[in-house]
Amino acid sequence: MAARKDLFSRALSLDPERLHFAAHSHHLWPDASFDGQVGAWLEANRFADRKWDRIFDEVVPEAQGHVARELSLPSPDSVVFAPNTHELLLRIVSGLERKPVRILSTDGEFHSFRRQSQRWEEAGEAVVTRVPLDPFDSFADRFVEAARGGGFDLILISQVFFRTGQLFDRIEDLAAFADPAGPWIILDGYHGFMAAPTDLSAVADRLFYVAGGYKYAMSGEGVCFLHAPPGFCPRPVITGWFAEFGDLEGPPGGVQYRADGGRFWGATFDASALYRFNAVRRMLDEAGLSTRDIAAHAQGLMQGFQDAVTAGAAGRLSEARLINPVAGERARARFLAFRHPDAQAWRARLLAADVIADVRDDTIRFGFGLYQDEADVARLVEVCRRTL
Template sequence: MKPNRDWQDRARDLQKHYRRFKVDERILLTGHSHQAWPDVAFDGQMEAIEDAARFVDDKWSVAFEKADRVRAGYARMLGDISGEYVLGTNTQELLVRWLSALPLDMKPKLITTDGEFHSMRRLLDRLNETSVEVVKVAANPVGTLVERIIDELDERTSAVMLSGVLFQTGRVVPMLNELEDATNDRGIPLLVDAYHAVNVLPWYLPELGLEQAFIVGGGYKYCQFGEGNCFLRVPKENDWRPVVTGWFAEFATLHQSPGSEVQYGNGRWAFEGSTYDPTSHYRASAVLDFFEQQTLTPEVLYAHYKGQQQHLISLLREKDWPDHLTLPTDELDTIGGFLVLKTAKAADIVQGLRQEGVFTDSRGDSLRLGPAPYVTAEQLKQAVDALHRVVTG
């Protein structure tokens, strides 16, 4: 199968913007884990240093403008006009603040899945060792996941927490709108991890029926922002009082007279943190501008990724593979930005591919192949040829 010419030409053209990461000298199939930064990220990083040197402690007004740019970027990627965005260094710190606001003493039950990413999984596993009951619903089969979560809802449930795209399998969770309806009817908060959906799928909250949901995610993967660029999307009129609270949250209550209890603003302000390194937001702001200049919208990127995935599958099917390796069978519109090959030798294959100059990763028996916009059709063929050598050599 010939690759679609649109994404093939674009990938070749994009490579010149990623010189520092040498994307033309090595094959980075880590697009689902971390992507290369465009060269403009270096300019953003330097701008942060220059502003710090120029303005000293007065830099914060400029830094907050960069943060607002990042908030607006996430809202645009999610098609969101009704939420507010708290920024954090990682999803773990944002989840801690969020969990600290739940009435776990009165409603000690949390519902999640057995397919969650490490930050959420570890936090919930530890809570499950306390008086909190964490119910893990099997992530597969994904088609009935929402229905099975709804069956677990009861008056003891404090919240539901799950991914919109499963990080091990890449499968998109369907019927999230039904889950939001069910949780809203019962007054139960819903938090969706969108890390594998943001800027790789046209994953828009109004269309998904998730306008009342909390959304957590970040820019280390498909946004190419690098570390330190995570977010928690908060419904606008939310009035929670998290126990884990930073002094930035006081910015929303400066006009209020001090009371006998800690004051909180509405929306994102209740979840704000404290002093942070703004360098990551400078970098992300520069990358956002680059994506806009290149017209790399979620719709464009979705078509690009699907073209790459289809080409990869076609190349894989042209070869004979040993019995221990199973090729992907999912329809492309049911998965996120990466392909999963099943093999008990996944970890060993990752190391073998690294020796061939092909970078990818594995989770258990899942070998994950994640293209990125700058990966060309020629590189995908080289990667499949290398994979074949590794597993048959």
């Protein structure tokens, strides 16, 4: 399929000379998101005091439906929203009664969990076992084996690792260990949701899935979500007052909770992100664009860039180790990650040339999406040749 720059005319017109190859980081917003943002303002003022009826009767159910269809969930009622995934993580962990909490994870998780888990350890509230990603060829076996060994209350792992773009493909094996009595399993899907086709139908009753709209859902900040399996963490200790609306259950005279995913609701939030998300999803439906279509387009661009780097056409980038090369048609990250001691300097040189990539430690990442075409990749290759 061809690029769809027409869907991003507002964002692209604001800096026409920029080459934005950070679609995996701060994805440009499509025109539809502008319409969604305006719609949020108009409805907030049109409905005023009745705004929240509109949000919970129509806006939230529409967003839940989009998430459920994208992930093949059995019911949209398992989905709840929050401004960020950190809030959702805190609510899940608060429901674990054992202290310190025994956690199995990796040394490649995103900063929100990395920092929080380290602080829990400092405070004596958690004991964390981190399985190293390297060497990645044996990682999945090593991680599943650690989970099989038992003794954990919580297991948290990324679907796609944010720094390296490597994919964990043993989700069903891991979900087999889940139990309402523990362990609970959290799959961090932020670099998987709408980046690659994801079908959770076989494991939706056994694991939590957290992700958000900032990246491949093209909706910006504030529209993170949790899929919560039934029976797991029925009474999170950290709870907001929105969780007490609906069909409630709990001990007589005690704090009542919804039985569905709504048990994880927080409190008052900015709903404009939900409007943006719904508008983007409607845009994709109207354009006949699925995640599979967009991923295939991005993969073609990645393959072209990878081939140019391998051929030495992109300057010193050929000296770097490509951590997650394109290989076959399997699901993958929507970015290429190159490891080299000069990654930070390379990113600075590209930025000076109005080319946006991003860097994590010694790894420079190039992200690909719907608003890029072969001509953009050719320009990227030429800039890399001249500047690196």
